[in-house]
Amino acid sequence: MTSGATSVAELAEVSLVGDDMSQEPFDYFRQLVEDAPVLWNTRQKAWFISRYDDVSQALRNDSFGSDRVGPYLQSRIPEADRERFERMFAILARWLVFLSPPDHTRLRGLVHKSFTPRRVKTLQAKAEEIATDLATAVEAKLAAGETVDLMADYCMPLPGQMIAGMFGVPVEDGVRLKHWAEELGLFVNGALRDPDRNERVAQAMSEFEVYLLELIEKYRREPADNILSGLVEANDQDGTLTELELLATCTLILDAGYKTIQTAMTNALYLLMDSPEDWNRLATEPALAMTAVEEFMRFMGPGNVIVRRADKHMEIGGEQIRAGDRVYLLTGAANRDPRQFERSDELVLDRRDNQHLMFGQGIHFCLGASLARMELVAGLRTFVSIVERPELAVDRADLPWHRTLILHGMSALPVRRRGGAAS
16 A cells, blocks of 8 residues: 655655554655655654654754644643543653653663563563463464464563562453553554543553552562562662552653553564565574564654754754654664664664664663563564464455554464364
8 A cells, every 4th residue: 555645745645653654654654754854744744754863863853842742732632631542641650752851861870770681581481471372372272273363462471470570469360451541542652542541540540550559569568579560669779669650660661561562563574474474584584583682672662753842943854843842753764774774674683783763872772672672572483383374364455454543563463274174
């Protein structure tokens, strides 16, 4: 699919959440990179920046603010409703991804301390164990002639069970964690079409807060060796991590650790199913998984846009950006810029020097990048070594793609044994 745009003026009128863009935005991105690398989009009321060098520099430029909460509250929430959503926005405003120094620097350092090497090593062993159990179950269903949704049966439960481990809660709590993650995603991923999204996010936030406060009190009495207990310890040692920041950090872990990983995993399996050579290489060369994960993130990562706001007047690519203007850094376009990547529109699993921008750059480089990479390596390497390459159980045109600004991927990936019939 293409955007259908043939001129710069038409490029400026394309919506990133339209049907075509939700599934296949890369033709449009290619047009932007070549013909309009810095463009004011009239539909989204934002600057689109698409070339690699420009996006990279903007990510490292402190003149671009990351706060999406304050502007949203001021521009989209009626004054009469602000008290009703006050708690929700107070928690969201303390998410690391929306903060600037010095608060960002202090909070990032404290959170980083809870991700100790010992805890990460424990999580890696757990990821491999969970992936093996899930992949074995998927292979058994496929062998029995069943249709399997790889999102529901593999890509979603893997990060869900991992988050349960980070919080030190039973796997059975994953159903509630999944629900809360889905609801939080309505705000974070830009689901602007849902008229009830603020009410739904506020309700989920309230329920998750009650759940977290019980866990926090538990770990104050009985510290444990998990991520949440480490954060509680950081909160209690000298009060430098406030309870509001503790709650905010946990909701961020829930959102990023769930939706980002499951979408990245689903996208990667979708691509691998189209390439028997890549599937077999990954299954027989386990060491390839690390470079393969980087390439999946570059070629078709779980998001294509990072939202910023200009804090002062500036010029980029000959265009004048004014203070207060919204800016969309199109990482999905930058990651296929031929000026940065050879064979930029090809999936090359052993690509070297792959400096993709999926995890961002600068002070907001993804704090959980190492954990995300670990889960994806474990999940993909395990899956292709256990499961025989399946095929889609529906027409490609019938796959359900997310229609949100931030998230790029499918909500379901139904497959069956290759050459079989759907059951």
